[in-house]
Amino acid sequence: MSYEREKQVVIEAAIAAAKLCQDVRRDIPPAMEKSDKSPVTVADYGSQAVICKAIGDAFPEDAIVGEEDATALRDPEMAAQLEKITQYVRTILPEATSEQVTEWIDRGNGQVGSRYWTLDPIDGTKGFLRQDQYAVAIALVENGEVKLGVMACPALAIEEGDEPGTLFVAVRGEGATRRSLHGGEAQTIRVVKADDVENLRFVESVEASHGDQGRQNAVAQAVGITAESVRVDSQAKYGIVASGKAALYMRLPSPKSPNYRENIWDHAAGAIVVEEAGGRVTDMHGKPLNFADGSKMTENRGVVVSNGVIHETVLAALRDS
Ligand SMILES: Nc1ncnc2c1ncn2[C@@H]1O[C@H](COP(=O)(O)OS(=O)(=O)O)[C@@H](OP(=O)(O)O)[C@H]1O
């Protein structure tokens, strides 16, 4: 088995961060606004602090490329927010100080290199605020290839009716598993088979502005998916495809933001989980996602995630659309 220590460290960190996020969510957090107008909450910061501390302590040589940074929190006007974040972090690390919290968050300001971690402390912040789906997503990348992905989806039940909370783990060459965030055995997961008509659904973002829902639906129809899309926030969509509950996840560039480029932390963990479950992940032109060059995937457009079998058909339908 490879990456055993890495896996242990980040599974433990992801479970702790997921608990912190659920604690915050029970108190219904107000959102703060980032410079790009997107929302961020005390849970995004708290989750990044807990995970970056764990990775930085265990692997001090490794760079971490995280979504958030602590610059805004050092503004004296943000003192009350920083204190709140610190209180939540103390439920996991009782001795934590505000100064340490900002320092741990800023461990996520690393650069993409030959070996690095990428972290989305809360993917789907809008979903988190809506009490819908979100994910804590961590991946280890070596020489441009994702080697390990750990994704906690605190609001996603394994089977309908179960207590929500699913943890996905994948190591390159060793398959993908899921388990309950509340404990229990890990089960191997596989993508949906071509003849499993009941699960030939497709998933897309809840937020219409994060994709092109008109074109996504047209392409799904063109490849024979007749059911309406299932709209889910965050990389939980990758988990759903990897578990065989949907055959396709499409994310096509939004006509409203044609210059948007995808971030590595929005895809790295989810992508390895799907690939190790037997699926395929490319951009809309069939190019592999580029995790080698920087935090933005500047050479890629959109994302297509499938069970593999239908992938070429989807890419062909996209060319024709
Ligand atoms: N214009 C545009 N196009 C594509 N993607 C965008 C865009 N704007 C934001 N984002 C990123 O979307 C991340 C949320 O993922 P989803 O779209 O899958 O979830 S959601 O339905 O919007 O909640 C979200 O991740 P978080 O910021 O971690 O929540 C953003 O990185």
Ligand SMILES: [Mg+2]
């Ligand atoms: Mg964000």
Ligand SMILES: [Mg+2]
């Ligand atoms: Mg994200």
Ligand SMILES: [Mg+2]
């Ligand atoms: Mg995020």
